[in-house]
Amino acid sequence: MGFFSGKAENRNDRLPPGQTLYTSFPVLSYGPTPHIEHTDWQFTLDGLVDDPVTLSWDDLMKLPQSETTTDIHCVTRWSKLDTKWRGVWLDDLFSLVHVKKDATHMLAKSYGGYTTNLPLDEVIGHKAMIAHTFEGSDLTIEHGGPARLFVPALYFWKSAKWVNSISFIDHDVPGFWEQYGYHNHGDPWKEERYSDY
Numbered sequence: 001m002g003f004f005s006g007k008a009e010n011r012n013d014r015l016p017p018g019q020t021l022y023t024s025f026p027v028l029s030y031g032p033t034p035h036i037e038h039t040d041w042q043f044t045l046d047g048l049v050d051d052p053v054t055l056s057w058d059d060l061m062k063l064p065q066s067e068t069t070t071d072i073h074c075v076t077r078w079s080k081l082d083t084k085w086r087g088v089w090l091d092d093l094f095s096l097v098h099v100k101k102d103a104t105h106m107l108a109k110s111y112g113g114y115t116t117n118l119p120l121d122e123v124i125g126h127k128a129m130i131a132h133t134f135e136g137s138d139l140t141i142e143h144g145g146p147a148r149l150f151v152p153a154l155y156f157w158k159s160a161k162w163v164n165s166i167s168f169i170d171h172d173v174p175g176f177w178e179q180y181g182y183h184n185h186g187d188p189w190k191e192e193r194y195s196d197y
């Protein structure tokens, strides 16, 4: 008994307030799912950089590939523990362009038009990746394949599926859900679910 209750306690420590533990992996997409072949896939880094770049899939694969096993938390109250992802840390991507000193935020844009905003200091330092592999298999299209943004410390809407570009900006600009009432920041431990207005 002690063994099981110990484990349960441990799990509860990892569950932010108001969240429920899931073993399934729900799909939450607003609008249609874009089908992008690897050969057509492109990813652009632009805005406040000295040299904007557009990467092909092969370019992405030639960058250092990293793995992380992390819990994820959706604002609709499901959480999933120990999800395993492989991809490229934003640190390694950002080293391809010289980000200007006045850049404070990024806006991620996806195929299909979805956007989300993030402060740079919350994605730098191996906190976010462009993920293409989930639990050892290619990321399925429903979950954002060929590649999605993965920012596990914030509610999962910040993890833009089918990501296509990151623009560096010197101010904050609300993304898609952030304009429609979700919290601008989205820390699950502070229950930053919705904006107050």
Ligand SMILES: Nc1nc2c(c(=O)[nH]1)N[C@H]1C(S)=C(S)[C@@H](COP(=O)(O)O)O[C@H]1N2
Pocket (backbone or CB within 6 Å): 025, 026, 027, 028, 029, 030, 031, 074, 075, 110, 111, 112, 114, 142, 143, 144, 156, 157, 158, 159, 160, 161, 162
């Ligand atoms: N491009 C795009 N990215 C998106 C979304 C979306 O509708 N479009 N939904 C967001 C929301 S609200 C959540 S909770 C997660 C869901 O990811 P999943 O479908 O892989 O569980 O993706 C986020 N990223």
Ligand SMILES: [Mo]
Pocket (backbone or CB within 6 Å): 028, 074, 075, 076, 156, 157
């Ligand atoms: Mo969500």
